[in-house]
Amino acid sequence: MAIEWSGLSPGLLVRLDRSGSQPLRAQLEVSLREAIRDGRLRGGERLPSSRELARELGVSRGMVQECYGQLLAEGYLTSRTGSATRVADIKKRPAAGPPVTPLPARRPPDRALIADFQVGVPDLSSFPRADWAWAVRQACGEIASADLGYGDPRGSAVLREVLAGYLRRVRAADAGPGQMIISTGFAQGVNLVLRALSRERGVSCVAFEDPGYGSAQSDETVRAAVTMGLRAAYVPVDEEGVVVSALAASGAQAVVVTPAHQSPTGVVLSAARRHALVEWARREDGYVIEDDYDSEFRYDKEPVGALQGLAPDQVFLVGTASKALAPAVRLGWVLAPSPLAGTVAGEKEMSDRGSCTLDQLALATLLTSGRYDRHLRRMRAVYAGRRAALVDAFARHSPSVRLTGLAAGFQAVAPLPASADEAAVIAAARERRVGLYGISAYRGVPDVAASPALVIGFGNVGERAIDPAIAAIADLLS
Ligand SMILES: Cc1ncc(COP(=O)(O)O)c(C=O)c1O
Incomplete structure (x- = not known):
């Protein structure tokens, strides 16, 4: 049975203050989100069409559509092709986040x-089991007792030095061990960066490629951003990669991109777009978070260098061993702009005090021995x-x-x-x-x-x- 728009009229559910300083779109979004959170709008309830609600509230239909789109992305609303927009069943969710639907x-x-x-x-x-077992044995045999304590939250100095050299060599990155933080894969790396940007630079809106990670309902990266209070904006991808003009119009102060091989379309970011993206970041004092997840595997030509090498002050390079070795290794790295490296390291310390030193040394050993290559x-x-x-x-x-x-x-x-x-x-x-x-x-x-x-x-x-x-x-x- 279709549940209609709740007994309360939109006027009671949604309060728009036309003399207030907050834009009407933000007010509408906040009112609907709060009505869903506190149960005034229940799971399954059908919302009025964007046209009806716009008429009731005396606002544009486009504004209501944008607002519905954002709440859909955050998991507060659901919609299926050809049927009305409904309130998602958030009561069944863990904590305050949107529902967990793994990709x-x-x-x-x-x-x-x-x-x-x-x-x-x-x-x-x-997975190179024998090489990994050998490298772990080497690391265990060689590690000094003092290094078995809590170390630098940024990670093992040995691995950071080795990885910085590796990234300079194979990714043309502007890399030094001081800007590097070892993380638990890309997943933690991007979380640390977003937290650092929100805390240190006041970033409140982050853009994602569309198609890209998906919505907060289906993807943990977007869900993490939304859960830490950031607004998620979506920017389209065309045959040259992320559309930078749309990014500029989105109001986002940071963007997560996959320039070497867009996920999932596989487009390689064109040279013109690479420059436009860097220009956007410099002009807006924005930040680019470069997800460098599978750049090791390029078939027809040499891999394009990391975007980070073009603009190390605006780009965070986030890498991972998940594709080159296996997701189970759970090791990744963040190359941060130097002024923000300390903040990212602070986030890492608060999160888990640092990644497993023995695994880090094993990875460093694989790299230096040539077995990784x-x-x-x-x-x-x-x-x-x-x-x-x-x-x-x-x-x-x-x-x-x-x-x-x-x-x-x-x-x-x-x-x-x-x-x-x-x-x-x-x-x-x-x-x-x-x-x-x-x-x-x-x-x-x-x-x-x-x-x-x-x-x-x-x-x-x-x-x-x-x-x-x-x-x-x-x-x-x-
Ligand atoms: C686009 C993208 N980035 C990064 C990763 C790697 O994530 P992690 O390093 O946390 O395993 C994946 C894994 O599937 C991915 O699809």
């Missing part, structure tokens, strides 16, 4: 499938083989589909016909024992007009499984 990529691979094209998962069976060379060949198998399989079984985003990493985008129902294709493929994932999970703001597409992760799919899997679903794709 499909976080599920363990489904072994009953011919192939599970999970996104963002490297080849877990290729050797592993990367081997994996580049493995992923290049899977990438070629995917391209061949599509050419053979589904030639009308033009795969994009293949310049780097281990994922590709397969556009579906405009009339296709992404969710139905995914469900039908699962019936045929093929795990597929849709691009809509990566959208910050649901967009019914956006073209349906699949994001096909091939990092953790054996080369021989690719052809039979694509053959099994080919007719669903065209």
Whole structure:
């Protein structure tokens, strides 16, 4: 049964003070959020259409739509194609945050499938177990007793020195050990940076690429930002990468981007956009948080250098060992603008007093011994083989589909016909024992007009499984 707009009239639920200093849009957003939080608007209740509410309140429809979009992104509202916007059931949520719906990529691979094209998962069976075990043994044998205490919250001086050299060499980064903070993967790195920016620079709105991480409902990075009180803005991505003019119009003071290989579209940020982004940051005194998650794997050309090298005072480079080694390693790094490195280190100290020193020394040992580079060379060949198998399989079984985003990493985008129902294709493929994932999970703001597409992760799919899997679903794709 459809629950209509609550018995209270919008006038009682939403108070707009036209003489106040706060913009009307912010007032509307805050009033609705508070009404949902304190239970005046209950889970499942249907909100009036943007047109009706705009008329009732005497504001523009666009303003109401923007406001609904933001609350959808934060998880306070839900909306399905063709049906009304409703209040989300926030009572079932843990603490005060939006509901936790992990991205499909976080599920363990489904072994009953011919192939599970999970996104963002490297080849877990290729983890260099022997090298890691050797490096941990070395680290354990060599570490001085004094270094087994609480150390520098920024991390082991040895690893920071080695990593800084590595990033200068392979990413053309402007890196020194003093600006580096070792984190628990990208996940913690971005959290530390956002906290530091909010505390030290008063940043209150952070932009995300769209498609990108997704909404606060589906992604922990956006959820973390919203939970720490930041407003999330979404900026579109086109064939050159993030649209910098839209970023400038968003009001955000910081932006999280994936310039080397946009996640999930695979677009490499064009040279013109790289410059525009840096210019935006300099002009607005804004900050760019560069998620450098899979830059190690570039096939056709040399990897483009890190954006951080262009503007080390405005860009935080956040890296991770999750793709090069495995997510289970949980090691990452933040290269911060020098004046903010201390604040990020302070956040790290408050968070966990520092990452495991033995693991850090093991990673430093892998890097200095050349075993890390050797592993990367081997994996580049493995992923290049899977990438070629995917391209061949599509050419053979589904030639009308033009795969994009293949310049780097281990994922590709397969556009579906405009009339296709992404969710139905995914469900039908699962019936045929093929795990597929849709691009809509990566959208910050649901967009019914956006073209349906699949994001096909091939990092953790054996080369021989690719052809039979694509053959099994080919007719669903065209
Ligand atoms: C876009 C993107 N950035 C970064 C990461 C890595 O996160 P972490 O280092 O926390 O494992 C992932 C993992 O899937 C990702 O998809």
